[in-house]
Amino acid sequence: MENMLLVGLSRQMTLERQLDVVANNVANINTTGFKADRSLFEEYLRSPAHEDNFVHADRRVSFVHDRATFHDFAPGPSEQTKNPLDVAIDGNAFLVVQTAAGERYTRDGGLQINNQGQLVTASGDPVLGTSGPIVFQPTDKAINIAADGNITVLEGTGSTDAVRGKLRLVNFADAQKLVKEGGNLYSAGQGVAAQPDTTARVRQGFIEKSNVNSVHEMSRMIEITRTYTQISAMLQQQHDLHRTAVEKLADVPA
Amino acid sequence: MRALYSAATGMAAQELNVQVISNNIANMRTTGYKKQRAAFQDLIYDHVRRVGAQASDQGTILPVGVDIGGGVKTVGTPRLMSQGTLSPTGNDLDIAIRGEGFFKIQVPDGTYAYTRDGSFMMDAQGRVVTAQGNPVQPTITIPQNSSQITINAQGQVTVIVPGSTTPTQVGQIGLTRFINKAGLNPIGDNLFTDTPASGTPQDGVANTDGFGDMQQGNLEQANVEVVTEISDLIAAQRAYEMNAKVVSAADQMMQSTANMFR
Numbered sequence: 346m347e348n349m350l351l352v353g354l355s356r357q358m359t360l361e362r363q364l365d366v367v368a369n370n371v372a373n374i375n376t377t378g379f380k381a382d383r384s385l386f387e388e389y390l391r392s393p394a395h396e397d398n399f400v401h402a403d404r405r406v407s408f409v410h411d412r413a414t415f416h417d418f419a420p421g422p423s424e425q426t427k428n429p430l431d432v433a434i435d436g437n438a439f440l441v442v443q444t445a446a447g448e449r450y451t452r453d454g455g456l457q458i459n460n461q462g463q464l465v466t467a468s469g470d471p472v473l474g475t476s477g478p479i480v481f482q483p484t485d486k487a488i489n490i491a492a493d494g495n496i497t498v499l500e501g502t503g504s505t506d507a508v509r510g511k512l513r514l515v516n517f518a519d520a521q522k523l524v525k526e527g528g529n530l531y532s533a534g535q536g537v538a539a540q541p542d543t544t545a546r547v548r549q550g551f552i553e554k555s556n557v558n559s560v561h562e563m564s565r566m567i568e569i570t571r572t573y574t575q576i577s578a579m580l581q582q583q584h585d586l587h588r589t590a591v592e593k594l595a596d597v598p599a
Numbered sequence: 600m601r602a603l604y605s606a607a608t609g610m611a612a613q614e615l616n617v618q619v620i621s622n623n624i625a626n627m628r629t630t631g632y633k634k635q636r637a638a639f640q641d642l643i644y645d646h647v648r649r650v651g652a653q654a655s656d657q658g659t660i661l662p663v664g665v666d667i668g669g670g671v672k673t674v675g676t677p678r679l680m681s682q683g684t685l686s687p688t689g690n691d692l693d694i695a696i697r698g699e700g701f702f703k704i705q706v707p708d709g710t711y712a713y714t715r716d717g718s719f720m721m722d723a724q725g726r727v728v729t730a731q732g733n734p735v736q737p738t739i740t741i742p743q744n745s746s747q748i749t750i751n752a753q754g755q756v757t758v759i760v761p762g763s764t765t766p767t768q769v770g771q772i773g774l775t776r777f778i779n780k781a782g783l784n785p786i787g788d789n790l791f792t793d794t795p796a797s798g799t800p801q802d803g804v805a806n807t808d809g810f811g812d813m814q815q816g817n818l819e820q821a822n823v824e825v826v827t828e829i830s831d832l833i834a835a836q837r838a839y840e841m842n843a844k845v846v847s848a849a850d851q852m853m854q855s856t857a858n859m860f861r
Contacts (some may be wrong), residue, residue, distance in 0.1 A: 357856075359860075360852070361600060361602070361852065362647075362665075363666060364600075364602040364845070364848060364849060364852065365600075365601040365602045365605065365667045365668075366667060366668070367602070367845065368601070368603075368605035368606045368609070368670070368842075368845045368849070369605045369641070369667065369668030369669065369670060370668075371605075371606065371609055371838075371841050371842055371853035372605045372606060372608050372609030372612065372668075372670040372671040372842060372845075373609070373639065373641050373668070373670075373671045373837045374609070374841065375612065375613065375616060375637075375639055375641060375671075375834070375835065375838055376641055376671055377638060377639065379641060381785050381849055382666065382668065385663070389763050396641075402789070411647075411665055412663075412665075413648075413661075413663035413664060413665055414663070414664070414665050414666050414667070415663045426636070426679065427679070427681055428679050428681065429681075442847045453640070455638050455677070457677060457779065457781055458778060458781070459782070459783075459796065460664055460778060460779055460782065460795055460796050460797060460798040461798075462779075462798070467638045467640070467674045467675050467677065468640065468674055474837050481778065481780045483776070483798070483810040484808050486699055486809045499809070500809075521650070521663050522650055522651060522663075523650075524646065524649065524650055524664065524666065525641065525644045525666050525668065526643070526644070527640070527641050527643035527644055527668070527669075528640045528641070528643075528674075529641060532648060534649075534651040535651060535697070536651070537651075537762045557669070559837070559841055562841070563841060563844065566844065566845060567848075569848070569852075570848045570851050570852055572856045573851075573852045573855060574851070575858050576850075577855040577856060578855075580859055580860075581619045581858075581859055581860065584859070584860050586703040589643075
C-alpha cells in the first residue's frame with residue numbers, strides 16, 4: 346500500500362524534469378540554430394522488498410524514470426537577414442568551431458569578423474575552414490559564401506575573386522551522441538568522430554531559426570501540469586484513506 | 600524547480616529583444632542608421648546522465664543522455680552594416696557613401712568618431728560640419744561668397760570663388776574603414792567610435808582600394824525594414840507570453856505539491 350506514494354513520486358519527479366526540458370525549449374525559441382530536446386521515459390520494475398526477506402518473491406512494482414533527453418535535429422525555419430556573414434545550413438551538417446576546450450560544432454550561422462579579420466561565432470570563437478581559420482584582409486569587400494561553403498571576396502580595387510577558404514562542414518553517424526555544451530555548441534564524446542559532409546549546402550544571408558514548435562511545447566506543458574496535479578490528487582486521496590483507516594481502527598471502544 | 604528559472608531567462612531575453620526591435624523602429628528615419636539584432640545562445644546544460652557513460656557492468660553504453668538546459672542568454676546585439684537606400688535631397692552638402700567606409704568626424708574632446716550620416720552643413724567659419732557642429736576630417740573650409748560646391752566620387756570638394764570661372768579645389772573628404780565594422784561602439788548622435796573589436800581605423804580615399812564612392816546630393820536612409828521589425832516584434836511578444844505561461848505552469852505544479860497532505 347505504501348508503494349503508491351513512491352510510484353506517484355517517481356512520476357512527479359520525471360514530470361518536473363520534463364517541464365524543465367520544455368522550459369529550456371521555450372526559453373530558446375529565438376535562439377539561432379537551437380534544436381529542441383524531448384524527454385523519453387521508461388518503466389522499471391522493482392521489488393519493494395528483497396526476495397530473501399520472504400519465502401516467495403514480493404510482487405514487483407512498476408516505477409517510471411526518465412531514460413533520456415534526445416535532440417530533435419529537425420531543421421528550423423530559415424530567416425532572410427541579408428547579412429553577408431549569416432549562413433544557414435541545408436542538411437544535417439554542422440560548422441566547426443575552435444574553442445579553448447577543443448573543436449566544437451554548431452548550427453548557429455550568425456557569424457562575425459573579429460579585429461584580426463578572422464571569421465568567428467557571436468561569442469568570438471574562430472569558425473574553421475577546411476584548412477584552418479578563415480581570415481579576411483582589411484581591404485576585402487563583397488564577401489561571397491557559395492553553397493558549397495567556398496568563401497571568395499573582391500580584393501581592394503580588383504574585380505577578380507580571391508579565395509579566403511572553405512567552410513568545414515561535418516556530420517556524425519549518430520548525432521544523438523553529441524552533447525549540448527551551451528552557447529549553441531555541441532561537443533562530440535569519445536569515439537564519436539566528425540566526418541566531412543559533402544551533401545550539405547549553405548545559404549548566405551540567411552540564419553536558421555530555432556526549431557522549437559510552440560504549439561507542441563504548450564500542449565506538452567499543459568499535459569505535464571495536468572498529470573502532475575492528478576497525481577497530487579491521487580496521493581491526497583491515498584493519504585485520506587490512510588487517515589480514515591487509522592482513525593477507524595483506533596476508534597475501538599474500550 | 601529549474602523550469603521557473605529557465606522561463607525567467609526566456610522572459611528577460613525577449614524583453615531585451617523587444618528593446619532592440621523598438622530602437623530599430625524608432626530609428627527607421629535616422630540617416631545612416633544601421634539596424635541591430637539580438638543574438639541568443641543556450642545556457643549550460645546539467646548532464647544528469649552523460650551520453651556515452653557506462654550503463655551496466657557488461658560495458659553497455661548509454662546511447663543518449665539526460666541533459667537539462669538552464670535557459671537562454673543574450674550573446675550580443677550585432678549590427679547589420681548593409682547599405683541603406685540613397686534618397687536624393689538636392690542639398691550640396693548632403694553626401695551618401697555607396698559602399699564601404701565611414702566619414703571621420705572630430706568630436707569636441709579632440710578624438711575622432713565615425714559616421715555614415717552625411718548630412719553636412721557649414722558653420723560660421725565656413726567649415727564643413729555635422730548637424731552637431733563637429734568638423735569633418737580633414738577639415739574643409741569653403742571660402743566666403745563661393746558658389747557651386749561640387750563633391751566628386753573621390754570626395755574632392757571644388758567651388759567657384761568670386762571673380763573666377765574655373766573651379767578651385769578646397770579639400771578632400773576622406774573615408775575610414777574597419778575590418779570589423781560591426782564591432783564599432785555607438786555613442787549616439789549617429790556616431791561610432793573604434794574599439795579593440797573593430798580593429799584600427801584605416802583612412803583612405805573614396806572610390807579606391809575597396810572604399811565606396813561618394814554621392815553628392817544624397818543621404819543614406821536607415822537599413823531598417825519595417826515589415827521585418829514588426830513581424831519580429833510580434834514573434835518576440837508571443838515568445839514572452841509563452842515563457843510567462845511556463846512560469847505559471849511551474850507555479851501550478853509547486854502549488855499542487857504544497858497543497859498535498861494538508
